[in-house]
Amino acid sequence: MKGVVATSLGSSWSLVDDLERPKPDKHQVLVRSLVTGINPMDELMRTTDLLVKEWPVVLGCDASGEAVEVxxxxxxxxxxxxxxxxxRLGFKEYGTFQEFVGFLFLLDSHLMDEELAFKRPGNISVEEAATVGVGLLTAAICLAEGNHISFPSSPANAGDDAEWFVVLGGTSSVGQYAIKIVLAAGADETFDYKLSEIRQLNEIWSWTLGKFAGVFDVSAANTNVGLNAFREFSTASRKTFSTTNDWDTIPTSPEESIEIYRVHLGELGRYGEVKGDEINRAVKKYIPVLEDLLANGYLVPVEGEVAAVGFEQIRNGVEALGKARSGKKVLVKLQEY
Ligand SMILES: NC(=O)c1ccc[n+]([C@@H]2O[C@H](COP(=O)([O-])OP(=O)(O)OC[C@H]3O[C@@H](n4cnc5c(N)ncnc54)[C@H](OP(=O)(O)O)[C@@H]3O)[C@@H](O)[C@H]2O)c1
Incomplete structure (x- = not known):
């Protein structure tokens, strides 16, 4: 079957037609891969080896397709x-850049691993669904596990200290989902991450007057802004900082009372590994809740844009993500449906 592989670290994308069609295990669903979201991880994995279990590898992790065998x-x-x-990231059989994707493959057959995938409700199109996986799961898990926000309700209900919630990186796909979860109506105020740190802190102060207890650094690049905002003017006694940055050391002292939560979605499906088991548990817990919110229209998918059509064009889709397309999830339509 057809697909796009990276043969070795740093090699360019190659279109091949000799990939083996995966055979579903008893807890596995074989999926015809119809539309894929392009994710920053695709290029990062190709060029750094991060999370890649074996070369050649089929990349692509934001899936939307049709079950063809269960x-x-x-x-x-x-x-x-x-x-x-x-x-699952980094394993050949799971990448979405191929005709058929083994989804939910289980190494340990007692786990109900099928709960790691969403069932698409009738009100969500195949394309819309391709914007959801990584973005919504990352946002929901950080907000719930890291910032202790129960959705669908606003942190404004959590007391005076939590009148505001700060999202750093709100234009990214994870950030847009975070804003939709925290505040269905959208962000109240925005500021530009390209400003100096001092000016960003001034902006946060001018809107919140210190009345915030939670920060979510979606960008993975703004640890200092988030922590320094807490240190300089948050009036909250309990402060929560969640982040997609799961590699840098985050320097805080116990006296600062800042709880740190780091998400490890890239470890999804890695059973028997500490981070894998932790993220599997969280994904299983929140998928049913999020499926309901999508089906009843409380959560609406972020805007996507088909940048390329066909396996031959995946590289163009990946390149499109590198060009400024602020606010829109880049999609590649792989097959007709
Ligand atoms: N650890 C995990 O498990 C995990 C899971 C998911 C995502 N992530 C990471 O989370 C980040 C967001 O992922 P995504 O899929 O949402 O990415 P994305 O949709 O591609 O978002 C990229 C956007 O982020 C904005 N941005 C870039 N640098 C920024 C900064 N320093 N501060 C604020 N905003 C910035 C840019 O906005 P403009 O175009 O307006 O400049 C850009 O459009 C990525 O770094 C990704 O690798 C980690």
């Missing part, structure tokens, strides 16, 4: 169902 113990999906979400 394992004998799968109960959530049947053939023909729409299925989407974040696939």
């Amino acid at each position: 394992g004998e113990e799968v109960t959530k999906f049947k053939v023909g169902d729409g299925i989407f979400g974040c696939t």
Whole structure:
């Protein structure tokens, strides 16, 4: 079958037609990959080796497709169902840049791993679904596990100290989902991350007057702004900082009372590993809640844009992500449906 592989670290994308069609295990769903979201991880993995288990590798993790074969113990999906979400990163059989993707493959058969994928409700199109997986899961897990925000409710309900919630990187796809979860109506105020740190802190102060207890650094690049905003003017007694940056050391002292939460979505599906088991548990817990919010229209997918069509064009899609397309999730339509 057809797909796009990176043969070795740093090699360019190659179109191949000799990939083996994965065989679903008893808890596995085989998915016809219809539309893929392009994710910053695709290029990062190709050029750095991060999370890649084996070369050649098929990349792509923001999946949207159709179940074409289900394992004998799968109960959530049947053939023909729409299925989407974040696939396991770094393993050849799971990358979305191929015709058929093994989804939910289990190493440990007692786990109900099918709960790591979303079932597509009728009000969400195949394209819309391709914007959801990584963005919504990352946002929801950080807000719930890191900032203790129960959704769908605003942090304004959490007391005077939490009148505001600060999202750093609100134009990214994760950031847009975070804003939708925290405040369905959208952000109240915005500021530009390209300003100096001092000016960003001034902006945060001018809007919040220190009345915030939670920060989510979606960008993975603004640890200092977030922590210094807490240190300089947050009036909250309990402060929570969640971040997508799971590699740098984050320097805080116990006296500062800042709880740090780092998300590890890239470890999804890695059973028996500490970070993998932690993120699997969180994803299983929140998928049913998020499926309901999507199906009843409380959560609406972020805007996507098909930048390329066909496996031959995946490289163009990846390059499109590198060009400024602020606010829109880049999609590649892989096959007709
Ligand atoms: N650890 C994990 O498990 C995990 C999971 C998911 C995502 N992530 C990471 O989270 C980040 C966001 O992912 P994504 O998929 O949402 O990315 P994305 O949709 O591609 O977002 C990129 C956008 O972020 C904005 N941006 C870039 N640098 C920024 C900065 N320093 N401060 C604020 N905003 C900035 C840019 O906005 P403009 O175009 O307006 O300049 C850009 O459009 C990435 O670094 C990704 O690798 C980590």
